[in-house]
Amino acid sequence: AFIGPPGTGKTHLAQAFGYECCRHRMKTYFIKAAELRDKFTIARRAGREGALLTSLVRPSCLIIDEVGHCEFDKANTRLFFDMVDRRYNKEGAFNMIFTSNKNPSDWREIFGENDALLCSLDRLFDSASVFTFRGESFRGKHLENYTLRAEHSASTTQDNPLNH
Numbered sequence: 104a105f106i107g108p109p110g111t112g113k114t115h116l117a118q119a120f121g122y123e124c125c126r127h128r129m130k131t132y133f134i135k136a137a138e139l140r141d142k143f144t145i146a147r148r149a150g151r152e153g154a155l156l157t158s159l160v161r162p163s164c165l166i167i168d169e170v171g172h173c174e175f176d177k178a179n180t181r182l183f184f185d186m187v188d189r190r191y192n193k194e195g196a197f198n199m200i201f202t203s204n205k206n207p208s209d210w211r212e213i214f215g216e217n218d219a220l221l222c223s224l225d226r227l228f229d230s231a232s233v234f235t236f237r238g239e240s241f242r243g244k245h246l247e248n249y250t251l252r253a254e255h256s257a258s259t260t261q262d263n264p265l266n267h
């Protein structure tokens with residue numbers, strides 16, 4: 104898990120890791136958490152959860168970006184942890200990377216309340232490496248600031264251009 108404030112390079116590093124996985128011929132899949140939630144919702148409506156889970160379990164490396172930017176309801180939380188469990192039990196590489204602005208201890212608020220699933224969250228972080236990103240944001244380095252000041256000159260009726 105890559106945890107830290109915005110702009111500190113979490114997505115950048117996750118993508119770099121994904122790129123290296125590809126170079127090692129490992130199937131890699133990158134998705135934002137909000138897109139994943141939408142995919143879960145659409146698949147549930149269509150009764151195609153199984154096919155979606157299979158496609159999410161297959162890649163050797165799965166990167167889920169921006170965990171915590173959106174909430175998962177109970178049904179989507181169940182699918183999320185089905186996915187995690189199946190990846191844990193699968194043969195071969197099952198890397199997962201999560202990036203988030205929120206500490207894992209606060210992730211319970213993101214996922215729908217359900218004790219069994221919260222236990223899964225504990226299991227997930229039992230054997231995880233958590234990298235905490237600190238420092239200034241990389242963003243805004245090329246930002247240019249200008250200060251404009253409005254000045255009201257004491258103009259007489261005579262030199263006011265609007266009167267000419």
Ligand SMILES: Nc1ncnc2c1ncn2[C@@H]1O[C@H](COP(=O)(O)OP(=O)(O)O)[C@@H](O)[C@H]1O
Nearest residue numbers: 107108109110111112113114115116202241242
């Ligand atoms: N190590 C780095 N060196 C130079 N630029 C970087 C580095 N890490 C990130 N960036 C750039 O800084 C910006 C913010 O990085 P990003 O990974 O999107 O941050 P986060 O995901 O933590 O919000 C991006 O434009 C990214 O390309």
Ligand SMILES: [Mg+2]
Nearest residue numbers: 113114169202
């Ligand atoms: Mg990011």
